Amino acid sequence: MSTPNVAPGTAGGTMGVGPSSAGSVAPPGGRESVMDDADVVRRMAAGDEQALGAFYDRWRDQVYGLVLHVVREAADAEDVMEEVFWQAWRQAGRFDAARGGVGTWLLTIARSRALDRRRALNRSREEAEPAEGEEGRGAYERSMAEAGEGMAGPAEAAEGSERRALVIAALGALPAEQRQALELAYFGGLSQTEIAERTGQPLGTVKTRMRLALAKLRERLAVLKEGPPQ
């Protein structure tokens, strides 16, 4: 029994054939740690499953934190997390660095899959709306509370996660109602109309809050450069 040497279709304009049967393209020992995320994703796209392992090691905590925050159930979050990394493997060839960083790409997948699961759970429980007070307690508030319980707050997190600290600081600088609009949309998957109904505010007000909040966030986070969540 033989195996065809199916070559990657890398030329522009081709519907590529992958992956290569040339075997693992993992770098020599010790170099894995210095590969940037885009390199790792490229290796995944080339069919190197060891790159998937490195990718998982780098991003698992960030993905799990996001997924758990959206899904809220540890068992479901675990399932979703595996789906996320599997989807990343399958779609690694689609990643386009010109369109954004690896983190944006991966966490967009994670958010989508987590919201899917959350909606499915809500449907199965006939809970179209989360419990009062649960949704309103956004990531910022939860992070602040956990900081008070000894987990990394903005100051401490700056050492280990400058990105996280900056995002939390940027959120903290927003008026509460703007921050709430962002978090209900991003983590809750609510539409502007649903947010208006939830908060009792006119739809136009919600749109304005969301627009202003995202503009401020963009301005404050312009200094961030994409990198692994270490």
Next chain:
Amino acid sequence: MTGTRVMTHDEANAELAGAALDALPPAELHAVLAHAAECATCGPELAALRESAAQLAYSAPPAQLHAARCAPMRQRLLARAAADRAPVPAAPAPDAASPVSDSLSLDSARARREARETASAAAPLPQSHHADRRDRWALGWIVAAAAAGAFVAAQAGLMRTRGERDAARAEAAAIRQDAGAQVRAETTALAAQVAERDRLLAQLTGPSVRVVELAAAGTRRPVARMFWDPATNGWTMFAHDLPAPRPGRTYQLWLVTASAKISAGTFVPGPNGAAVVHAEYTLAPNALKAIAVTDEPAGGVPQPTGPVVISGDAAS
């Protein structure tokens, strides 16, 4: 897609934040995306806002998967990946028949999710994945067919495939009786093989599957058979007796319509001249005129430049 609302620049621009957060109704989101795709101002603005919105993920409270769960998940993923090395390649097909925009519908929640990912993080390109090591079983089938002296009847091949599938299932069931992470990983890999075989069986036996025979003149006569299932947009070609391409060259598969020659990927046959190529591409049922394989520079080309090695008329 019908009934697409057209937004003015000002209307779309005012909704960019909502679009970046996927907080618009599907019809509105679709209209904003359609405008942004054409607008030199709104397109980059939407991309930047999406990038900013994505940063919200980092504000989620830190959490770590329990160590007892973490390592097995990693093993499962690697086992699945080893058994299914088929990530979607990045190379775009530049022809106007690019299928993704045609298949992108915002009328359902699933399509909305796909739109999010496509617009924010993925190139809107044709999806294609192809045969790899996991298809060894299929190649075994091909080799057997070649040894028999000709293409065997599809039914005979399918019976063999079913037999292999059943054997793999039995093997998977036996392995599940053992404990340990390594065994679970192997089970996962076998399950992936079974799933792949089921997928291929469905690909070959679907009620709408069409078959195109490819042949060539010459002393050594390569032959191939393409199975196209319009219901799943799946294309699977089995070929054998293909001569090895010269150094620096490769074979490239083309779907030929009245107006375009659409690349379905490059491939190199094994030492025995056998190859299996799988692709996914949306094509109208009556659009296919022919299938062709050409000899091209390694890596492939946007349009065919080399000699036709083998071809088949879809109408025959």
